[in-house]
Amino acid sequence: MFAVPRALRHLPHVPVLPTLWSYARWEVEDIRITKLLLPFAKRGEPAVLVYMLGQWIVHVLDHNVIKAITADLDAFPKEVPPDGSLFWHLVGRENVIMNNGAPWKRLSKMVRSALERNVPIDQFVLLARQLFQQMGQGGVLRWDDLTSRYTLDAIGASVLGYDFDAIRSANNPFVSNYKLVFDDLADPAYVAFPILERILPRVDTRRRMGEFVESLQNILNLKRQEPGNDMLTYMLEDKETTDVQLRDNVVTLFIAGHDTTAGALSVRAPKFSPALAADPTGEPTLDALRAMPFLQACIRESLRVNAPILELIPRKAIRDTVVHSGDGTAVAIPAGTSVFVNVHAVHLREDYWAQAAEFNPDRFMEHDTTQWMSFGLGPRQCPARNFAMHEMRTLCAMLLAEWEWTLPDDSPHRDHIKNAFSVVALSLPKDLYIDFKRRAAHGELK
Numbered sequence: 001m002f003a004v005p006r007a008l009r010h011l012p013h014v015p016v017l018p019t020l021w022s023y024a025r026w027e028v029e030d031i032r033i034t035k036l037l038l039p040f041a042k043r044g045e046p047a048v049l050v051y052m053l054g055q056w057i058v059h060v061l062d063h064n065v066i067k068a069i070t071a072d073l074d075a076f077p078k079e080v081p082p083d084g085s086l087f088w089h090l091v092g093r094e095n096v097i098m099n100n101g102a103p104w105k106r107l108s109k110m111v112r113s114a115l116e117r118n119v120p121i122d123q124f125v126l127l128a129r130q131l132f133q134q135m136g137q138g139g140v141l142r143w144d145d146l147t148s149r150y151t152l153d154a155i156g157a158s159v160l161g162y163d164f165d166a167i168r169s170a171n172n173p174f175v176s177n178y179k180l181v182f183d184d185l186a187d188p189a190y191v192a193f194p195i196l197e198r199i200l201p202r203v204d205t206r207r208r209m210g211e212f213v214e215s216l217q218n219i220l221n222l223k224r225q226e227p228g229n230d231m232l233t234y235m236l237e238d239k240e241t242t243d244v245q246l247r248d249n250v251v252t253l254f255i256a257g258h259d260t261t262a263g264a265l266s267v268r269a270p271k272f273s274p275a276l277a278a279d280p281t282g283e284p285t286l287d288a289l290r291a292m293p294f295l296q297a298c299i300r301e302s303l304r305v306n307a308p309i310l311e312l313i314p315r316k317a318i319r320d321t322v323v324h325s326g327d328g329t330a331v332a333i334p335a336g337t338s339v340f341v342n343v344h345a346v347h348l349r350e351d352y353w354a355q356a357a358e359f360n361p362d363r364f365m366e367h368d369t370t371q372w373m374s375f376g377l378g379p380r381q382c383p384a385r386n387f388a389m390h391e392m393r394t395l396c397a398m399l400l401a402e403w404e405w406t407l408p409d410d411s412p413h414r415d416h417i418k419n420a421f422s423v424v425a426l427s428l429p430k431d432l433y434i435d436f437k438r439r440a441a442h443g444e445l446k
């Protein structure tokens, strides 16, 4: 069962027992990558095999190889997920993230043009204001919960044109159901052995998933009757899109746009110099945000050290291919192999990033950072990277102007952010409590 197939024996592999032991202990993906895969990247290996999802998968660790793989959509299309996978059952098969070829091109064009219609900074500002109101005078607050509610309302307002009111109402039934679905899906036993889905089907999880998709379908139906200034309305203008495609893409955009950005809003970093906080005084405009390059660098650095998507969606090699690493090593990938781009390992390679484990935004001010791939690479990189960067820059600029914060002494996140276990290698901090104090005006603390 665990023997490496003959066609892949030219590649090094992570021993099976430590991998299974890591799953058995519920270790999260970023820790597993750092412990088990990073040593191979440090030795200069361009790729390594890992036993996961019940098979041997090639994890690519070299930037050049990744560039070649993500650019060649014909040789390395996105892998069609296994039939039994509940996660893929949830997002459906007609969505822009999973599709290939002509259907992907059409859906991608539709999503991109809807995203390009506007960058809703004013909406982000409004939501940040609501969030600050909710935070009252501060104190020890659960930041991962607050960011999740902020990004949910941001997706609601600008993508779906629907007010989830998640910031103001902590016990929103839609949000609690969605969280339960994701907690269920992230059961490590089912992630390591997807066959369990057939042996011990999770009936309750399926029911909850059905309810979650139905709530999004209701939003879609509502939008047909009451169009607005949001992505979904623009997508509905495209008359070629079928009902199933619309449904699958609404679910996908909801998932792709919510937890990713929420996870990105947490990083363990040293105290910043006041120069960062001095800039933003009021509510930022697009021009004001553009005039804050150091803030942009901090966000990019946080997306490097704690990439919200640790591994890209699997690709499948459809023919025998040879790709070359940065030092010219030939890497042969046989047809039929599943290929994972390991973003986290690339982001921690010492030969790409000096003192890679340290948070140092200056590297994004001064140096060539072509190995940065938090939004993916090639034609399938994130179409919403501009949207997400503005969402984060708005909130961070306003936070810096109005709040000061520290980690409580007994926080489990003191050394690095501790993420929760995720079904799709997302970095989402778990129970991140932060002590906030409101500034009176321009830098003084109340």
Ligand code: HEM
Pocket: 096, 097, 098, 108, 111, 159, 253, 256, 257, 258, 260, 261, 264, 308, 309, 312, 313, 314, 373, 374, 375, 376, 377, 379, 380, 381, 382, 383, 384, 385, 387, 388
């Ligand atoms: C910090 C926030 C975000 C990060 C780090 C992020 C990261 C990524 C990455 C790495 C990919 C490429 C996946 C691959 O090649 O396998 C991707 C694709 C995608 N993202 Fe994002 N994303 C973010 C926010 C968003 C938001 C806010 C939306 C929607 C409003 C979104 C929608 C999408 C879509 C539709 C794709 C699929 C593109 C395609 O396959 O053509 N993302 N994202």
